[in-house]
Amino acid sequence: xxxxxxxxxxxxxxxxxxxxxxxxxxxxxxxxxxxxxxxxxxxxxxxxxxxxxxxxxxxxxxxxxxxxxxxxxxxxxxxxxxxxxxxxxxxxxxxxxxxxxxxxxxxxxxxxxxxxxxxxx
Amino acid sequence: xxxxxxxxxxxxxxxxxxxxxxxxxxxxxxxxxxxxxxxxxxxxxxxxxxxxxxxxxxxxxxxxxxxxxxxxxxxxxxxxxxxxxxxxxxxxxxxxxxxxxxxxxxxxx
Numbered sequence: 001x002x003x004x005x006x007x008x009x010x011x012x013x014x015x016x017x018x019x020x021x022x023x024x025x026x027x028x029x030x031x032x033x034x035x036x037x038x039x040x041x042x043x044x045x046x047x048x049x050x051x052x053x054x055x056x057x058x059x060x061x062x063x064x065x066x067x068x069x070x071x072x073x074x075x076x077x078x079x080x081x082x083x084x085x086x087x088x089x090x091x092x093x094x095x096x097x098x099x100x101x102x103x104x105x106x107x108x109x110x111x112x113x114x115x116x117x118x119x120x121x
Numbered sequence: 122x123x124x125x126x127x128x129x130x131x132x133x134x135x136x137x138x139x140x141x142x143x144x145x146x147x148x149x150x151x152x153x154x155x156x157x158x159x160x161x162x163x164x165x166x167x168x169x170x171x172x173x174x175x176x177x178x179x180x181x182x183x184x185x186x187x188x189x190x191x192x193x194x195x196x197x198x199x200x201x202x203x204x205x206x207x208x209x210x211x212x213x214x215x216x217x218x219x220x221x222x223x224x225x226x227x228x229x230x
Contacts, residue, residue, distance in 0.1 A: 043222075044164065044224070046209075049217065060218060094163055098219075101169055104151050105152040107154040108154070108209070109166050111165070112163065114163050
């Protein structure tokens with residue numbers, strides 16, 4: 001069971017970045033797929049999720065209008081595109097599998113290895 | 122509310138017991154989960170729900186919770202437990218969102 005992300009990216013301010021996350025070893029459409037980022041020296045920040053089964057999404061307020069999450073069930077791959085990049089978007093971006101374990105419980109039980117995105121002029 | 126609060130740093134002597142706490146309104150509705158992150162690595166789930174450990178997580182890790190507070194306890198801390206620990210839960214704002222605590226850096230002395 002694995003989530004494998006695309007490689008590091010260097011982007012200029014104002015550009016967009018698209019990070020991929022390929023799942024293997026489990027039923028891709030049976031779980032949610034989340035994106036979490038971590039700026040240098042900072043904590044984890046949830047960006048949003050996609051439900052691969054139907055493509056529905058939910059985004060954190062601060063990324064609304066600037067992020068798009070998609071999935072391709074034929075290749076078990078999810079994508080996160082972030083637009084209008086600034087230096088504050090420099091971070092490691094993780095994908096993570098989300099699963100219910102209880103009516104009150106939901107956890108990220110598997111994580112990708114992370115993708116470093118550097119935004120610099 | 123959509124915030125979870127953790128102490129920024131905690132230390133523990135080798136072999137002793139340490140508790141890391143997480144507070145937030147969402148914990149009145151949803152269970153907390155705990156993740157361990159070592160430098161340069163992706164987070165790893167160590168406790169989910171009231172007190173559940175994924176396969177491979179040592180039994181010195183345990184969890185508990187009451188009201189708006191959840192706790193991660195390490196009984197007999199080892200040098201390899203030195204890491205950042207994050208709590209998270211679903212947000213109770215109505216839509217499906219997730220929130221993380223700010224993280225606690227654990228130092229094993």
